[in-house]
Amino acid sequence: DAGITQSPRHKVTETGTPVTLRCHQTENHRYMYWYRQDPGHGLRLIHYSYGVKDTDKGEVSDGYSVSRSKTEDFLLTLESATSSQTSVYFCAITSGTGSRAEADTQYFGPGTRLTVL
Amino acid sequence: SQQGEEDPQALSIQEGENATMNCSYKTSINNLQWYRQNSGRGLVHLILIRSNEREKHSGRLRVTLDTSKKSSSLLITASRAADTASYFCATSNSGGSNYKLTFGKGTLLTVNP
Numbered sequence: 001d002a003g004i005t006q007s008p009r010h011k012v013t014e015t016g017t018p019v020t021l022r023c024h025q026t027e028n029h030r031y032m033y034w035y036r037q038d039p040g041h042g043l044r045l046i047h048y049s050y051g052v053k054d055t056d057k058g059e060v061s062d063g064y065s066v067s068r069s070k071t072e073d074f075l076l077t078l079e080s081a082t083s084s085q086t087s088v089y090f091c092a093i094t095s096g097t098g099s100r101a102e103a104d105t106q107y108f109g110p111g112t113r114l115t116v117l
Numbered sequence: 118s119q120q121g122e123e124d125p126q127a128l129s130i131q132e133g134e135n136a137t138m139n140c141s142y143k144t145s146i147n148n149l150q151w152y153r154q155n156s157g158r159g160l161v162h163l164i165l166i167r168s169n170e171r172e173k174h175s176g177r178l179r180v181t182l183d184t185s186k187k188s189s190s191l192l193i194t195a196s197r198a199a200d201t202a203s204y205f206c207a208t209s210n211s212g213g214s215n216y217k218l219t220f221g222k223g224t225l226l227t228v229n230p
Contacts, residue, residue, distance in 0.1 A: 031216050042222035090159055094216060104220060108159035
């Protein structure tokens, strides 16, 4: 496996509480991504980062914020968790060093299962 | 919104048989990738095919790409029980933001021993 860890791996929280998920990589890759995976929807991009302090929204970014203060860490925060955010969250990385301006192979972390009661 | 759409949603075969999964997409792409996900695990990259390629092989995997039909297929030959997993196609869309992939909803493959 690529050097990607996610923490926590499982979390149960209550509606209205803030939650932060952490993605840590040891590959020094430039690009990092947060996805959520739900039955019937596949993987959907929440936010991604193309460098330290450089982030952008994905297709399902409402209710989520991210931060990247170091190359190796990408944090996903649910500012006030709702039951609709119950999901499995995956972090992914890619080097982005290819000469072509196109998405390259992504390497995924093991996932965080979040339950919001 | 989803770019890739896999077909079928679920496929059940016997060990030793071949498995074929299809992916259709809507907009022009730079490349198309296939990933595998075992239950409860993260996705693992299988193969990448670029828009100017028509076929690629990797071990027991064969991927084809038909850009005129906006479709791709993944063939797994001589399947094994260990191939049981969900398979996703993902597209890198030309003209969009670089380095983003759009995933389909996946095909669940069950290989019976």
